[in-house]
Structure formats: structure tokens, C-alpha cells
Amino acid sequence: MSDFTVHRLRFEVEVVTPIEFNPYKGPSIRGALFNALRRHYCPAPDDPDPAHSAICPVCWLIAREEPGRARGKTPPRAYTVEPPLTERTRFEPGERFSFGITLFARAVDLLPYLVLAVPAMGEVGIGRRVAGNGRRRGRFVLRRIEAVNPLTGDQAVVLEEGERTVRVPEVFVRRADVVAAAERLARRIAQDGGRLTLTFLTPTRIVEAGRLVHRPFFTPLFHRLLERLEALSAAYADRPLPLEKDRLLPLADRVRLVEDRTRWVDVASGSGRLGRSTPVSGFVGTATYRADEWGLLLEALVWGEVVHVGKSAVKGNGWYRVGR
Numbered sequence: 001m002s003d004f005t006v007h008r009l010r011f012e013v014e015v016v017t018p019i020e021f022n023p024y025k026g027p028s029i030r031g032a033l034f035n036a037l038r039r040h041y042c043p044a045p046d047d048p049d050p051a052h053s054a055i056c057p058v059c060w061l062i063a064r065e066e067p068g069r070a071r072g073k074t075p076p077r078a079y080t081v082e083p084p085l086t087e088r089t090r091f092e093p094g095e096r097f098s099f100g101i102t103l104f105a106r107a108v109d110l111l112p113y114l115v116l117a118v119p120a121m122g123e124v125g126i127g128r129r130v131a132g133n134g135r136r137r138g139r140f141v142l143r144r145i146e147a148v149n150p151l152t153g154d155q156a157v158v159l160e161e162g163e164r165t166v167r168v169p170e171v172f173v174r175r176a177d178v179v180a181a182a183e184r185l186a187r188r189i190a191q192d193g194g195r196l197t198l199t200f201l202t203p204t205r206i207v208e209a210g211r212l213v214h215r216p217f218f219t220p221l222f223h224r225l226l227e228r229l230e231a232l233s234a235a236y237a238d239r240p241l242p243l244e245k246d247r248l249l250p251l252a253d254r255v256r257l258v259e260d261r262t263r264w265v266d267v268a269s270g271s272g273r274l275g276r277s278t279p280v281s282g283f284v285g286t287a288t289y290r291a292d293e294w295g296l297l298l299e300a301l302v303w304g305e306v307v308h309v310g311k312s313a314v315k316g317n318g319w320y321r322v323g324r
Helices: 026-041 048-056 055-062 105-124 173-191 217-237 247-251 295-307
Strands: 006-015 079-081 098-103 125-130 135-138 140-148 155-159 195-204 207-208 211-213 254-263 266-271 278-279 282-290 321-323
Touching: 006 105, 006 295, 026 055, 026 079, 026 105, 026 125, 048 055, 055 105, 098 105, 098 295, 105 125, 105 140, 135 173, 173 195, 173 295, 195 254, 207 217, 217 247, 217 295, 247 295, 295 321
Parallel strands: none
Antiparallel strands: 006 098, 006 140, 079 098, 125 135, 140 155, 195 282, 195 321, 207 211, 254 282, 266 278
């Protein structure tokens, strides 16, 4: 029986030809990863039959479908990306940058496909087409892979530079790490008069009752987080997370937004496959909340640091940090 775990991998790459990104880099990284996996490692990339998705590991990872699900036929994706947070949009040959790919629970079994797909991303190119590249996208080569636990700071090499041996990632996020982080957070909140700050690193897109929420109000944010945690742990682990929604939701309703330093950013994600753009806009920045009782809410909030929250999480949206 497998528990819900989170496996964050950091890929360090070196630029070969100039790469130009849009200011928000998440959709470019996810799109390049999707295309590399689909083109190179799926035997029938144009087969829409859900029966194919059920037996193809690549489709299971990037485009899983389950007809008859209560919330539609598409469960939450088994991964997210963590884009570079730098404001730079151009990288020159010889420079390096890193990005993350996070796998949920049993999806880590498909790590070998990522080890193959990321170099393929670099060969095909990523980002915008660059005039100096003959209107081609910029290319990179993979240099190193690390497994990281953002809650403990632990790191372990998965693929060392210059080597070909891929190690099993032994560093990952377990529930025990989340509980310990929540306990540390509770002590800090007590010292700060019941105040807690969230920093939204990437556009966070929250929908409540069919409408976009343009400010980081806690109740809709927490509702979407619980839904995501429930869906992810049910889809990818044998033992879903013990989420006491009946106790948590009334507590969430009593949390007040006391300082809002977020801003709304308009971002669109282009899709060559669909032939259109989709909005991935959301709020970024910091929001401070106050509550008399945080205790039971904190474990879910810490999980949210590593699973993201809201729409388009697979493209890197909804990545936040708690209390720092």
C-alpha cells in the first residue's frame, strides 16, 4: 500500500543557442515537455481512445483520462512544473538555468521517461522563435538532475554531470515532513499574533462558483486546495490523505485577509496542438491572513507548497510558499 508522496526534481540545463522565453515561463516548459514525451515516447500520439491512455505510460502521465469521473473525464495531472522565477527572458549560449518537475506518488515510476524527455526538449528547442537562430527555438543540453525536498532542504543527486547512471531519488516529501513543517509553522504564527503570510510565486488562478477570484481571499483558495489534495491523493496513492473537510472548511471561513500585496497578471498559454491560446492569468505577490485558530489548517497549506493550487497547476500556476 502506497501513501501520498511528492517527488520534486530539479533539472539544470546549459544553453546551446539563445533561448527567449515569455515573462512567465511555465507554459513553455510544460508545452516542450508534453511535446517531447508525446512525439518520442508514445506509440500512438494521435489516438484519442481512452483505452490507449490506460495502457500507455506516457499518456497516463501527461493526458490521463477516466470516463465517468464525477468531476469530468480528466483527473488532475500527475505532475507540475516549477519554472525559473527570474525576471530574465533571454539566456545566452553557455549560461545555465534550472527548472523543476514534480511527480505525485506512483508517478515517480515514470522518472526514466523524464530523463529521456528533457534532453529531447533541448534538442527540439524551447521558448519563442529567435531571429538569430534562423527563427528556431533556442536549444539546451541537460547537465544535472537533483531530487529536492523543499520542506527540509534535503537534496540528492539523481544524475550527475558527465555521468549516465540515473540514481533512484531517495529524497522526497512524505506526510511526516509536512506534519513537522506544520508544527514549526504553528509556533511561528503564535509568535506573530495569529498572522500568516503566503507568497504566490506564479500566477494563481482560483475559480469559485464559476467565476474568477481576482484577490487572494482565503476561503475559495483553501476550498480549491482541499479539492486538489483529495483528487491527487485518490488518483495516485493507495491511501488518500486524511482530510477532515467537515472540520477544516468552517475554520477556513474564519480566516481573514488583513494585508493584500498581490497584483493580477494577464498571461496566455499558446497551444500548437489545439491551435489557440488559453488564459493562465492569476494573482502573484504576498497576502497576509489572521485567524484565532490555525492548527488543523496548516497541514493542508504546507502540502499546497509542493502540489500547487488552482487552475493550470500543471503549467506551473499556483506555486506558493508559506510563512516566508
